[in-house]
Amino acid sequence: MTRTTRADVARKAGVAPSTVSLILNGHGHEVKIAPATIEHVTNVAREMNYVPNAAARSLRRGSTNIIALIMAELPEDPFVPVVHKVLTTAMIEVQRRGYLLLPLFQPEGDAANRRFIQSVLSDIQLAGAICETTSTQQFVGPLLSQLDIPVMWMSMIETSNHFGGVGLVSIDEGTGVREILSDLDATDTSRALYLAGPNINHFRQVPVLEHFQDRAEFLSLPTWSAHDSYEACMRMLTAHPDIDSVWCADDTQAPGVFSAARDLGKHVPNDLSIIGFGDHNAHEDNSMGLTTVMWPLQDMTATAVSQLIDSISTPKAEHTAREPHHTRVSTTPTWRTSAKRIHKN
DSSP, X not given: OXXXXXXXXXXXXXXXXXXXXXXXXXXXXXXXXXXHHHHHHHHHHHHTTOOOXXXXXXXXXXXXXXXXXXXXXXXXXXXXXXXXXXXXXXXXHHHHTTOEEEEEEOOTTOHHHHHHHHHHHHHSOOSEEEEETTTOHHHHHHHHHHTTOOEEEEESSOOOOOOOSSEEEEEEOHHHHHHHHHHBOOOTTOEEEEEEOSOOOXXXXXXXXXXXXXXXXXXXXXSSOHHHHHHHHXXXXXXXXXXXXXXXXXXXXXXXXXXXXXXXXXXXXXTOEEEOSBOTTTTSOOTTOOBEEEOOHHHHHHHHHHHHHHHHHSOHHHHHHSOOEEEEEEOEEEOOSSSOBOOOO
């Protein structure tokens, strides 16, 4: 079905397109168009089911209510906790502030998809954009800058990089890990195993490796799966039976560690403390009783949305004079039964 345009309304009403624009924009009385003409054009537009073009309307008003959320490659399972928490939080917070969210995911090295994103960003007027720093800054950053679109950068891991734009919201990964270390019941001879995933571009392992130093074993596994963590633990705990704590870079690895401990006859937490990262199942029945570090993805996203929209609402003269700011959201410990904790009076 062909969309009715203002030119169509003008032809049927027998007036100039500029007259239709003035009337439908509510300026008919200001320029002294006859009331009968205003009523006639309004009725014709209604009869023809004319709907104003949102893009054109936002251009006339000099504003838009669309905010883009640009994230890295969408994983095979789009319901993984990271994507789910960030996306749903952004949708809720953006809508709560009277805006609409446009999510975009870009596969690594996909030229066709990059062209599509470039076309979308060029064709749709955006009030602003929130960009995950994982893989977007080299391509999207310069493009958004050229289009003069306000950008709030968002890093799910710890970083000191400066990406420009409105500012950066990042996560302080180490705070929660250090707090668990300070309360963990361990001795000066305790040994630890740290299981990283395929991406080791994190800081969450740094406090553990610094604390245990040469008493720490570090493994980077090919996937985040429980199967790989099980195989790694069976191998390492057999070779090093004095290891008394296993640290997972993500909670998804923990089931494999629990299975290995069971098969090796190690009691959790008396023989082996198990610590995760993420607290992905915080609102579910955690049958493992996993002690973990809460990854504040929701707080990070809500902060990024709030700061971007506050910046958009600021007069442009003030906005351009401000330096990009960096907000760090801290991780926190969540103690359950899988780690042996010092009893404090």
